[in-house]
Amino acid sequence: MAARSPISTEEAGLSLAMAVVASSPGPLLLMDGDLNIVAASASFARAFEVDTDSATGQQLSSLGAGEWAMPQLRSLLDATISGAAKIEAYEIDLRRAGRGTRRLVVHAEQLVYLDMENRRLVMAVSDVTDARADEKIRDDVLQQNLVLLQEVRHRVANSLQIIASVLLQNARKTQSEETRGHLHDAHHRVMSIAALERQLAGSGDGVVDLSAYFKNLCDSIAASMIGDSKRLSLRVAGQCGVVDARVSVSLGLIVTELVINALKHAFPEGRSGTIVVDCNFRHANWSLSVSDDGVGMPSDPALIRIGLGTSIVEALARQLEASVEIGPARPGTRVVIAHTPIALVESDAEGEAEDDDRMSAIGRPAG
Template identity: 70%
Template structure:
């Protein structure tokens, strides 16, 4: 038995299309080739204050009080009905007297069906006014929080500098060499943390470029601790990297402790030398090291003393899920903090591993 060929009824097809558009839960418009409204969904009429019964037969530009008559929208619809373009997520502002502007996203396309002589355009409208307003409020709040954070950090840095000055004055007044040494250590640490806060206050966002950050930090430490730049130099090398401010604080404190330790112990009796801060990034993996060409580590393990600075570095490295390695540099000492998240494998090597042997 031969299959029956379904008959085509333009009137039935149009009736079905109009019923689908009118009952759509989202704002829809069906237009003819002259941009006259054939049907408007109830949700469109409700959302934009349009009389659903009187909308069919009217020009799109005549809906409401003329707010839909915009040159940009008409140009896009002209291009769409000619087949040369399709409106995809076009944003426009809909203004109506006595009402605030509404932000809309317009999607429109030419319908392709059997009756090619009668052109039809389907338009979907999404009101994103509230979503855009919420996003703007969040952006404004974030900017305000960043401004407040920079201000707090600036004030903290000023307060720390005052504390450092008091510590230095007390160090000069004390008669005890041991007390003087402890006060000077505290002074250097407070000054370095103040420098950290100033750097972060001036960064302007949550991303910190480490090479510049370490350079400015080491300049502050050198100004505080190195009396003769020709005797001891402090340099920053490496490719650096970009991290968020939380990580940068920990890395800055690590650098501060290691540099202070090197300046205190690596060059006794006026010895000349150099301290190098190096940071290398390879994707999620990085190595931060502080090395010197000084007298080196004690040969007798009993002479190795774990002080406050070492404990601070170990604790900060643990927070960053990194490991600390102390090793001789011949000459001098090198302390490296390494963070390894994944194994770096060259693409060619990976293919060689996966490819079976011939």
């Protein structure tokens, strides 16, 4: 029996590579330095309807009816085989006559082993056409839902304005000063909520820029409650942030209640002054304040009444896991809503970086 000639390490390595490629469950090609196909997996042959035996020795660009002859792909593969690059998740469209276009993701890398003179490259191909189609369907459904939500908010705002008009008409008809005051308060609240809904209807991406949001809200309140803009002014200051629409609703209601309260009590008997809505956002840590330069709070705590507006603000703050602090502004009154779950140390830059990783997404600085 003739002795079998010894197999070199290079031959053994190539044989092993070919066997691995041939048995791969995913579409896989092994090519030489000239991009001639050395081996093709059975899954590649099934997916792209090529014969593995006839494909061996062919150029990649010659496969099928030439659909793999893509200049950009060829350039990337040449760079990869030379060691100058590595293809990671490169997406291409495979177009074949009589068939739908397939979206493919290509990975390619030069093989480095003992046979350095003969360069080889392995290319893996994934068909993501169906996955991309599913993503598009989900995106389309999401967009439809957003449009529907905006339409609902718009209709709600219109309905609230009608309700506000009815309340105002009833306030004008009533003979009771107390009832008239309650109806006016209800009218202002309904109008403010209608303004909130209109602004939220315009935030199609699900987030709200608080700076523009508060400014529009305060303009709406001022238009309905401040008769003389030279006597009373309402403005927004500070570094506001960007928050989810859900959070912006609570913050908007808080601002509405505090501003209305200041307009009702801070400037009696025609007194002039200013109300300032100030916000400061630093990731998860934020504060929101409404201050006035009016008459201030009674010096006797027994004279301080907890009204409906204060109760609403405290309930909304609890939902946001924030605290409420009411105090003098010298002159006037200042109410601060603060959300401080993270203790930041200014001098510790590394600590801040760690905190940033753990911050919740309730708000972030507007960019």
